[in-house]
Amino acid sequence: MKEHLLSIENLKVNFKTYGGEVQAVRGVTFHVEKGETVAIVGESGCGKSVTAQAIMGLIPNPPGRIVDGKVVFEGTEISKLPKKELLGIRGTQIGMVFQDPMTALNPTMKVGAQIVEGFVRSQKVSREEAKKRAIEMLRLVGIPDPEQRVDQYPHQFSGGMRQRVVIAIALACNPKLVIADEPTTALDVTIQAQILDLLKQLQEEQELAVVIITHDLGVVAEIAHRMVVMYAGMVVETGTVEEVFANPRHPYTWGLMRSLPRLDESEKQRLVPIEGAPPDLFNPPAGCAFAARCDFAMEICKQQMPPTTTFGEGHEAVCWLHDERAPRIDELVAAGRQDS
Amino acid sequence: MSNYLLKRVLMMFLTLWIIVTLTFSLMHAIPGNPFASESDQLPEQILANLRAKYHLDEPLPVQYFMYLKNLVSLDLGPSIKSDSRNVNDMIADGFSASAWLGGQAIVVALIFGVLFGIIAALNRNRALDYIAMALAVLGVAVPSFILAPLLINYLAIKLPLFPVATWGTWMHTVLPSLALAFGPIAIITRYMRASMIEVMNQNYIRTAEAKGIPTVLIVIKHGIRNAILPVVTFLGPLIASLITGTFVVEKIFAIPGIGKYFVDGIFNRDYPVILGTTIFYSAILIVTIFLIDIAYSLIDPRIRLTKKEG
Numbered sequence: 001m002k003e004h005l006l007s008i009e010n011l012k013v014n015f016k017t018y019g020g021e022v023q024a025v026r027g028v029t030f031h032v033e034k035g036e037t038v039a040i041v042g043e044s045g046c047g048k049s050v051t052a053q054a055i056m057g058l059i060p061n062p063p064g065r066i067v068d069g070k071v072v073f074e075g076t077e078i079s080k081l082p083k084k085e086l087l088g089i090r091g092t093q094i095g096m097v098f099q100d101p102m103t104a105l106n107p108t109m110k111v112g113a114q115i116v117e118g119f120v121r122s123q124k125v126s127r128e129e130a131k132k133r134a135i136e137m138l139r140l141v142g143i144p145d146p147e148q149r150v151d152q153y154p155h156q157f158s159g160g161m162r163q164r165v166v167i168a169i170a171l172a173c174n175p176k177l178v179i180a181d182e183p184t185t186a187l188d189v190t191i192q193a194q195i196l197d198l199l200k201q202l203q204e205e206q207e208l209a210v211v212i213i214t215h216d217l218g219v220v221a222e223i224a225h226r227m228v229v230m231y232a233g234m235v236v237e238t239g240t241v242e243e244v245f246a247n248p249r250h251p252y253t254w255g256l257m258r259s260l261p262r263l264d265e266s267e268k269q270r271l272v273p274i275e276g277a278p279p280d281l282f283n284p285p286a287g288c289a290f291a292a293r294c295d296f297a298m299e300i301c302k303q304q305m306p307p308t309t310t311f312g313e314g315h316e317a318v319c320w321l322h323d324e325r326a327p328r329i330d331e332l333v334a335a336g337r338q339d340s
Numbered sequence: 341m342s343n344y345l346l347k348r349v350l351m352m353f354l355t356l357w358i359i360v361t362l363t364f365s366l367m368h369a370i371p372g373n374p375f376a377s378e379s380d381q382l383p384e385q386i387l388a389n390l391r392a393k394y395h396l397d398e399p400l401p402v403q404y405f406m407y408l409k410n411l412v413s414l415d416l417g418p419s420i421k422s423d424s425r426n427v428n429d430m431i432a433d434g435f436s437a438s439a440w441l442g443g444q445a446i447v448v449a450l451i452f453g454v455l456f457g458i459i460a461a462l463n464r465n466r467a468l469d470y471i472a473m474a475l476a477v478l479g480v481a482v483p484s485f486i487l488a489p490l491l492i493n494y495l496a497i498k499l500p501l502f503p504v505a506t507w508g509t510w511m512h513t514v515l516p517s518l519a520l521a522f523g524p525i526a527i528i529t530r531y532m533r534a535s536m537i538e539v540m541n542q543n544y545i546r547t548a549e550a551k552g553i554p555t556v557l558i559v560i561k562h563g564i565r566n567a568i569l570p571v572v573t574f575l576g577p578l579i580a581s582l583i584t585g586t587f588v589v590e591k592i593f594a595i596p597g598i599g600k601y602f603v604d605g606i607f608n609r610d611y612p613v614i615l616g617t618t619i620f621y622s623a624i625l626i627v628t629i630f631l632i633d634i635a636y637s638l639i640d641p642r643i644r645l646t647k648k649e650g
């Protein structure tokens with residue numbers, strides 16, 4: 001078996017709260033190849049950000065802890081590493097871009113210093129070299145006048161510029177993998193497009209692997225090679241973006257597709273929401289977590305976890321509808337797709 | 341900037357003038373006079389002479405303007421009760437001891453307060469946090485006139501490490517400085533803990549973690565500077581009140597500071613002493629607050645003293 005750059009196997013993360021233990025991530029498995037962009041998609045609270053934090057070992061403990069599974073990066077099981085060695089991987093091997101650029105930067109530190117902080121630590125470079133690197137990084141992420149900007153503070157930057165700085169921080173040590181946790185959610189639409197273009201361009205130029213976390217299928221279509229659809233702490237469908245967009249196999253994915261506004265329809269159409277709310281993760285259902293909201297749910301869906309069905313090219317879905325014993329599967333799937 | 345400074349200095353003088361005026365009127369509104377205790381023993385003529393000597397027989401507005409005139413030339417006037425000395429000398433004599441003690445107490449309070457606050461914040465809801473918070477409650481609750489005798493009892497009498505009282509070598513300053521620092525340590529610990537907890541939950545701390553910076557360095561490089569502002573705010577009035585002397589601690593340790601003049605002056609209706617010490621305290625407070633404002637803008641680049649530029 002070929003070695004993946006990053007593979008996550010059966011990851012489970014729980015958070016202790018006053019009300020009990022929340023099972024935020026309940027057995028997530030996926031992998032990322034070198035130079036590939038993988039999107040993790042799902043609604044709020046489905047565990048996508050927690051998965052990202054778990055990769056970096058950034059789950060605040062307490063209250064959170066990884067109860068099971070492992071994160072393997074370049075053959076090393078980083079979820080088991082002692083903190084000191086993990087620090088050597090964070091920033092230098094894996095960079096992270098955060099959601100809200102307005103709060104992700106230290107207001108009392110010059111942006112240049114923030115960009116190269118990790119670089120200086122890992123490379124032990126001189127002051128001048130560090131500054132040169134900071135200017136270079138600012139230029140790389142498309143900030144004009146980097147020589148002046150390097151000595152400014154975050155409040156002197158606009159939101160989009162700050163997100164560019166956050167990206168520069170993530171890239172400062174030439175990491176092999178960048179995890180972007182909803183990098184465009186806090187930005188307005190035109191800036192979103194710029195930041196996505198930048199990420200895409202950097203990914204291609206630097207042969208980066210990118211894990212992008214989003215709830216915006218538009219972002220996925222724009223930037224990702226493969227996608228992982230998550231629901232209630234589990235992966236429900238994975239595959240290449242083309243495959244999943246063209247032939248979605250899980251009813252939740254159908255729902256996501258149907259809730260997208262379309263520009264190519266001539267008639268005005270109402271968006272179709274997925275009715276209901278995600279299950280209670282204090283006490284998740286025994287069967288498929290989506291069963292309660294699924295139009296096609298059968299009796300077995302509520303009682304047993306569905307198996308994973310493979311459709312070729314790494315396209316997988318976790319749904320009972322694809323069991324050979326399931327009735328009228330083709331019509332049902334077709335019906336689901338017809339609506340999209 | 342120079343425009344701002346000029347404005348600020350003018351405002352400082354205006355504030356001081358208002359304080360002088362208010363103190364002057366309030367002081368004369370208190371019943372009694374400097375010679376009240378002697379008035380039944382001394383003949384009327386002598387009292388009249390005394391009043392004339394200190395211009396107390398003049399109408400109040402006249403006294404007020406005479407005082408202002410002297411004040412402009414930095415003359416705080418004679419002390420009525422101890423006729424050999426004037427108020428300038430009293431302050432000059434006592435201030436060095438008071439300021440030294442106060443300064444030492446502030447340094448101690450700042451170092452330990454900030455340190456305990458950080459430790460408590462990083463160990464939130466664990467044993468070290470509870471210990472630090474218990475000490476902080478004690479520090480606020482136990483007044484210095486209890487703490488000072490306890491310190492003397494244990495660290496000077498039972499375990500003769502330090503002199504019991506009086507003024508002389510540096511060793512003499514240790515116990516009173518500790519007694520002065522205890523309360524402020526407690527308050528600074530609480531401020532620092534609260535703001536450090538807030539700062540450590542900020543997104544930029546997570547950004548720093550994602551860069552692979554160890555926690556200790558995150559606290560030093562990202563935490564303290566962002567969390568220290570509430571402590572700096574508290575430092576202004578603290579500095580002013582500590583370096584201008586404290587009545588209780590100086591009394592207990594028999595230290596020739598200026599703390600006692602504040603109290604004695606009022607008891608004796610020693611008008612020039614009351615005014616002089618009040619003006620002195622106010623001037624120091626006003627200057628400290630000005631310095632604190634400058635410190636703000638140095639600590640947090642988002643705070644600007646002057647309006648312009650973004």
